[in-house]
Amino acid sequence: MKEQSKRILTLDVIKGISVIGMIIIHTLLVYANVKSQYETAIGSFIVFLGRGTSIFLICMGITFMTSSHQSLISALKRGILLVFAGLFMNFMKFMIPVIFNFAPDNFIQKYGWHTPIEQQYVYLVQLGDILQLAGMSLLFVGFIREYVKNKYIMLAIGLFVALISREVSGINPDYPVINYILDLLFNTDYPAYVYFPVFPWMAFIIIGMFFGKWFQELNYDTNQLFKNMLYMGLLFIVVGAPLVFLYGDYHYNGFYHMGPGGVVYFAGWTLLLLCLINIITVNVKENSFMRILKYCSKNLTSMYMIQWILISWGKGIFGYRQHEIGYVSLLILLYIILTFLMQTLVxxxxxxxxLIDFSLISGDKRILK
Known part of the structure; x- marks a missing residue:
């Protein structure tokens, strides 16, 4: 079986779209005023797109199972690197503007600060985002991939992560370093704010792993995989919808810290959306836009970091949450261009x-010229 047969074009397209989408979403959230975000059709639609994190995580789980790097050590190493990449990104996003004094006043005021102090800098660097979630999750799912060979046990583990998420939230032994780690895992409200705690968000990754394992057992039959996603998605919606709409305080409780019913419900709609995107993708011929999306998919982590850093730095030039949707639309175009330019430079x-490393190994000095 050739490696190419293990790749699912739809997943590459989705990850590529997510790169473009996150630039659009983050630019809106940083630069648009409240009215533009919530009282305009474009702004409301973009905010709605920001609820698509689950589709990226399920795709991550599928590709994690079919990746050529299958060792436990490689998963653990990448997990640690992603956590530190998230901290580095936060440092670049928040500390550089403060150090060089181009952070906008109203951004500082958002946190109730009058004069920035060291503890507040640490708060910003510790903010938990998708990179920390991915990194911390890999420290767990690496063991699942290594030792759990039955796909239904994988699914049960994923559902268990969702099931206990509300119960483990709030663990706080009052030791700063330990508390921060627990905050990334369980959202303990230790002073860092974690947008995506591992519990429950890792459940989406493990659900993706379930389908990745199923994909392997289907001998990489993409059509059958998406049929299975359709059936499972409908089942998840049927189970999750009553929990969310009848017992929402416990099972939903907001997008970022949802309970078990919310995870199942969102996973169901995510699987149906994956099926829809697959139908569109398989009926579209290779073109320049598809190649761009594949390029974005290949460079997803670096482009994620680049766009967030650029957008955060731009607050010192364009201001923070002050603009109408027309102005923000121009900024979106600007940041898409800048992100691609910076990725090209990288x-x-x-x-x-x-080339330099190769020349040192081969002794070919012409490469250095």
Whole structure:
């Protein structure tokens, strides 16, 4: 079986779309005023798109199972690197503007600060985002991939993560370093704010792993995989909807810290959306836009970091949550262009480094010229 047969074009397209989408969403959230975000059709639609995190995580779980890097050590290493990448990104997003004094006043005021102090800087660096979620999750799901061989046990583990998420939230032994780790896991409200705690969000990754394992057992039959997703998605919606709409305080409780019913319900709609995107993808011929999306998919982590850093730095130039939707639309275009330009620069640096490393190994000094 060739490696290419293990790849699902739809997943590459979705991850590519997520790169473009997150630039649009983050630009709106940072620069648009409240009216533009919630009282305009465009703003409301973009905010709605921001609820698509689950589709990315399920895709992550599927590709994690079919990746060529299957060792436990590689998963653990990547997990640790992603956590530190998230902290580095936060440092670049928040500390650089403060250090060089171009953070906007109303952004500082958002946190009730009058004068920035060291503890408040630490708060910003510790903010928990998708990179910390992915990194912390890999420290767990690496063991699941290594030792759990039955897909239904994988699914049961994922549902168990969702089931206990509300019960483990709030664990707080009052030791700063330990509390921060527990905050990333359980959202303990230790002073860092974690948007995506591992419990319950890791459940989506493990659900994706369930389908990745199923994909392997189907001998990489993409059509059958998406049929199975359709059936499971409908089942998840039927189970999750009553829990969310009848017992929402416990089973939903907001998008970022949802309970078990919310996870099942969102997973169901996510699987149906995956099926819809697959139908569209398989009926579209290869074109320039598809190649761009594949490029974004390949460079998802670096482009995620680049766009967040650029958008955060731009607050010192364009202001914070002050603009109408028309102005923000221009900024969205600007940041898409800047992100691609910076990623191209990163590619050139990587290529140059590879050539230099090769020249040192081969002794070919012409490469250095």
């Amino acid at each position: 590619d050139l640096i990587r290529k140059k480094k590879t």
